[in-house]
Amino acid sequence: MIRTVPMIEARHLTKVFRDKKRGEVRAVDDVSFTCEPGRIYGLLGANGAGKTTTLRMLATLIAPSGGEAVVAGFGVATHPAEVRARVGFLAASTALYGRLTARETIAYFGQLHGLDDARIAARTAQLAEELGMGDFLDRRVDTFSTGMKQKTSIARTLVQDPDVLILDEPTLGLDVMAARGIVRFVRECRARGKTVIYSTHIMSEVEKLCDRVGIIHGGRLLAEGTLDELRERHGERDLEEIFVKVAGGEGVV
């Protein structure tokens, strides 16, 4: 296989929080991985593993305490604005402005990405079509169901047609049908050449979606590779078994 330039590359990424009660917290500790263009990288970890912190560093929301990351060709520490312009970030705790309509929400982020009105209108129409938002596009968000909100969130993440998608537990709190819809949509994004980094604690989503998986626990990336590589290395078929083995064991890489 010809080695391509990675779209996302984390090198020894580390984040230390200084917490009043707990003192120093190494939320992310020496995490390195790469994600090739057009691939989905799954970050699998339990609560408090460091997924959100890692993704926030990749999205330039917080600065790494150590190590570095390159996203879409730009260093997160050196060129944060360029990175943000090329990344669509969907936070786990994401929410929308209740008093805006879905269309206004999408337009707002389009404007923040410097798109002109014509382009915003075209993108809105396209995304509404793809996500099936036609009947609630002009309704205020505070009247939406969770699924409608998540669709709106995804639409505003994609408004600038980013090369890289950073999705932090995008199916959190959704019912089975809505979650399946999201998973299908992420797969379609990959088909269109987007690079996706996807954090979750749901094994089945990883199995369905991800080209490569990183198992993160206690801030450390304990295992990394394609699903097949991981299965082979740990002698288990079931991802959950692999996860428990890795997370329970000591620093198995």
Add this chain to the structure above:
Amino acid sequence: MKLRDTLTVYRKELRDALRDRRTLVSMFLVPAVIMPAIFFLFGTATYQVVKSAQAQPPVVAVLGGMDSPAVKAALEVQPGLVVVPAPDDWRERIAGKRLRAVVEIPAGFEASLTEHAPAEVRIYHYEGEFKSGYAVGELRRFFTELRERTLARRLEERGLPAGFARPFDIRTENVAPPEKVGGNSFGGFIPYLLILLSFTGVIYPAIDLMAGEKERGTLETLLSSPASRLDIVLGKFLLVLTVSLTTVACSLLSMTVSLVVGGIAMIGSGRMAEQLSGAAKAGSALPSLDPLGLVGVVVLVLPLAVLFAAVALTISLFARTQKEAQTYLAPLVAVVILPAIAGVLPGVELDSTLALVPVLNVTLACKELVSGVWPWGQLALIFGSTCVYAGAALAWCVRMFGRESVLFRS
């Protein structure tokens, strides 16, 4: 910094705010209700007191004076007083405000007038009570006139000129503009209200735009857009400032409307005070404002609103939830009210040191301005220092907004 991004954020926040009932209430309804209410209360209350004192002469009683029938009779027909026989419990009645004052005519009073014997007329009253004070004034006037007449007669009997017992006159004359008199009481209250409203105006939007956005989880998304943090925070700041200034503008508008509609021409002329000449002193409690001074007040309130908006936004930024932000901002209302109250207290006068105390300085300056007094040097100092504080607060706000430990507190 990209102006385009700042405006994008500003426009979105404006649209959001205009759809929010709570912002609308604090921006339009509060000023629209508070201003006429205050005017109505102050205006009519003062007017009523003065008018009723005139329409219903205070009830006074006479003690003694059996052997001074002429004086007693003259007193009974004195306009502006209702004289009743003194009841036994007259002291309690004064305390109970059923009797406004009691005058005690000493025994042999009329005789003493012709015999040149010293005599003392005593007036019992309720200190500080408006109607009692009015009654005392009337009684005092009556007896002063009697004394003058007696004196004139005595001088005439001895063939002495009228100036004999009065080598010179002492006259006091008010040279402060008539508005100045009002400025110290009611006039000082208007700018104080404007300052207070410019602060209460920032509280809700500041909480909503920072702590609220953090709590609801939209801030993280906003920060992941290419817009710089500077542009985002400036857009939000501009919105908070807009709400604050709109509140002030609405208050001014509502004030003007209530003045016009109320039909009380209080601005400038103090005409009402003149009409009520009988109780001219009470007129000082009537609102009288110099319209030009009000313009000066607004100019001073501008940088103050910037200061308030920046401080409130920063404090709200430190909070994780809206509730927490409220807890932080509520005591700040006191911080704003205290200097404002100190400013309207009589006796606290503007000087170069106080001109540097934020909020208090503007309050004191406003007191002068609405009285038509323009202490230019101090005004410059106040405007300048408030601008410096406002700039520093805004810089601090921008700095804190760039800090991830503040944005992502856990």
